[in-house]
Amino acid sequence: MTKLTADTFISVDKLTTHYGERLILDKLDLSVRQGEIMVIMGASGSGKSTLLRTMLGLNRPTSGQVKIMGLDVTNASRKQLYQFRRQIGVAFQGGALFGNLSLVDNIQLPLREHTNLDANTIRIMARMKLDMMNLSGFDNLMPSELSGGMVKRAALARAIVMDPQLLFFDEPSAGLDPVVAAELDEYILELKQAMEMTIVVVTHELESAFRIADRITVLDRGKVAICGTIDEVKASNDERVQNLLNRRASREQVTPDEYLELLTRVQATRPHRGDIDG
Amino acid sequence: MVRAITRLGEKTIEQLEHLGHLTVFLMTVISKLFVFPFRYRAVLQQLYFIGAKSTFVIFLASITIGLALGLNLYVELSRLGVQDRLGTAVSLSIVRELGPVITALMVMGRAGSAICAEVGIMRSDEQLDALECMAIDPFKFLMVPKFWATLISVPLLVAIADVIGVFGGYIAGVVIFDVPYGAYWQGVYTSIDWQHLNMGLIKSLVFALVIVWVATGKGFLLHLDKAGVYGAEGVSRVTTQAVVMGSILILFFNFLVSAFMVA
Numbered sequence: 001m002t003k004l005t006a007d008t009f010i011s012v013d014k015l016t017t018h019y020g021e022r023l024i025l026d027k028l029d030l031s032v033r034q035g036e037i038m039v040i041m042g043a044s045g046s047g048k049s050t051l052l053r054t055m056l057g058l059n060r061p062t063s064g065q066v067k068i069m070g071l072d073v074t075n076a077s078r079k080q081l082y083q084f085r086r087q088i089g090v091a092f093q094g095g096a097l098f099g100n101l102s103l104v105d106n107i108q109l110p111l112r113e114h115t116n117l118d119a120n121t122i123r124i125m126a127r128m129k130l131d132m133m134n135l136s137g138f139d140n141l142m143p144s145e146l147s148g149g150m151v152k153r154a155a156l157a158r159a160i161v162m163d164p165q166l167l168f169f170d171e172p173s174a175g176l177d178p179v180v181a182a183e184l185d186e187y188i189l190e191l192k193q194a195m196e197m198t199i200v201v202v203t204h205e206l207e208s209a210f211r212i213a214d215r216i217t218v219l220d221r222g223k224v225a226i227c228g229t230i231d232e233v234k235a236s237n238d239e240r241v242q243n244l245l246n247r248r249a250s251r252e253q254v255t256p257d258e259y260l261e262l263l264t265r266v267q268a269t270r271p272h273r274g275d276i277d278g
Numbered sequence: 279m280v281r282a283i284t285r286l287g288e289k290t291i292e293q294l295e296h297l298g299h300l301t302v303f304l305m306t307v308i309s310k311l312f313v314f315p316f317r318y319r320a321v322l323q324q325l326y327f328i329g330a331k332s333t334f335v336i337f338l339a340s341i342t343i344g345l346a347l348g349l350n351l352y353v354e355l356s357r358l359g360v361q362d363r364l365g366t367a368v369s370l371s372i373v374r375e376l377g378p379v380i381t382a383l384m385v386m387g388r389a390g391s392a393i394c395a396e397v398g399i400m401r402s403d404e405q406l407d408a409l410e411c412m413a414i415d416p417f418k419f420l421m422v423p424k425f426w427a428t429l430i431s432v433p434l435l436v437a438i439a440d441v442i443g444v445f446g447g448y449i450a451g452v453v454i455f456d457v458p459y460g461a462y463w464q465g466v467y468t469s470i471d472w473q474h475l476n477m478g479l480i481k482s483l484v485f486a487l488v489i490v491w492v493a494t495g496k497g498f499l500l501h502l503d504k505a506g507v508y509g510a511e512g513v514s515r516v517t518t519q520a521v522v523m524g525s526i527l528i529l530f531f532n533f534l535v536s537a538f539m540v541a
Contacts (some may be wrong), residue, residue: 058407085413096408099399110412113419158412 007034015064024050026222037199039209042219057081089159093171095151097143104139129157149180173205185211303495307421320423328389329431340439344446365465368447377440382485386524390493394520397497398513432486496520
């Protein structure tokens with residue numbers, strides 16, 4: 001059961017999700033406090049992306065609840081979800097910038113759609129965010145002309161252009177060289193300090209997690225292996241957490257019978273990213 | 279044998295499920311076609327891409343079809359000694375059948391495939407999810423302008439194809455062979471009435487809906503594709519599927535509308 005406090009911003013309660021018949025998240029509990037940077041870590045296939053998508057209301061869970069800023073995201077209507085999403089920012093792993101729009105048009109899009117501000121004000125606000133992300137002067141470049149680090153920064157600029165209270169960032173360091181990854185971590189820390197945002201970061205990069213996290217949640221096979229401060233996670237006795245921290249491959253010991261069953265089991269339904277939207 | 283039947287059953291259920299998703303998709307877009315605000319700028323952009331940029335291809339397709347039709351019909355009609363009726367034969371064939379079908383197939387191949395690939399890439403690159411997360415309805419933002427633009431441009435392209443096709447028949451019959459100028463155009467004027475134009479219009483609207491539905495729907499539902507491959511391979515697969523499915527549906531609905539209107 002999630003331990004709720006007055007400043008709990010996100011509470012995930014007994015969240016269970018499946019892809020077809022495959023269990024992804026198994027009665028997962030989690031809470032995120034207002035103003036903290038929560039890093040969700042885990043090996044590939046641990047369920048961290050599914051957890052993120054469920055928190056964003058993009059995937060419907062089998063059971064359980066996700067409450068964010070008082071809204072039960074898992075049972076919210078489309079209208080309520082859209083209202084909620086106006087208060088959050090999301091930066092996707094690949095940037096998800098619109099290829100037919102220039103960089104500045106990408107950043108301006110949420111403002112154009114959700115505010116009645118005039119074009120000049122929108123342009124100035126977008127440029128301020130681009131400046132924050134050190135992207136000034138690249139306004140008219142198309143996304144295909146940007147480097148990997150610039151795409152991530154642009155995605156972050158678009159995510160914060162509406163000054164959200166809550167920011168989700170999927171794999172900020174993935175595919176970046178260590179210097180650019182460290183820069184991006186600095187931007188995340190600046191956002192927390194300057195704008196007092198609550199930030200949820202999904203990553204599998206240890207250095208990045210230790211640099212930015214207030215607390216870390218380690219997912220393992222759909223469950224929370226440990227949730228705590230950096231020191232608490234480092235001091236964990238859990239073998240799989242230690243394997244993750246020390247980058248050791250962890251192979252499960254299986255009996256010959258279990259192995260035979262694994263080989264002959266009918267292939268489970270393929271995972272997919274979500275149900276039809278709409 | 280049992281395995282074959284099981285496989286057939288699975289495939290049938292899979293296809294019905296997919297058709298169900300496509301139908302829900304279509305209904306969702308239709309329910310939002312008239313919802314404010316109307317994105318006229320996006321519609322204009324799509325009109326340019328789907329309509330204006332298809333004009334040359336339609337011109338080439340319809341002139342060659344008109345020429346070929348004129349040549350073939352002239353040979354047959356002259357055997358019967360009624361080559362003066364070439365204008366009637368060419369114009370009726372083009373306005374009722376070939377104009378709408380050729381236009382629709384060309385638009386499906388040119389614009390439909392591009393639309394499907396564009397939407398598929400947006401699904402694959404999480405751009406559609408990004409729109410959702412920005413509280414921007416992808417149906418209203420992306421699909422509705424494409425639907426309006428296709429519904430407006432295909433009938434106009436069909437009208438162009440009709441005129442060019444009939445002109446192709448004129449070149450074949452009057453310029454190349456010996457059909458009298460007056461007889462050809464007299465045949466065109468007297469045979470084409472509102473009923474034929476209506477059939478062409480109804481067909482073009484039905485085909486437009488098929489093109490934009492299949493193209494956008496296939497791309498949008500990429501994540502539900504049973505083969506489970508994202509990225510370039512997944513997008514190319516659904517694009518091929520969209521063009522094949524769209525083309526077959528166009529031919530099928532062509533028969534249905536013809537049968538309905540003739541009856």
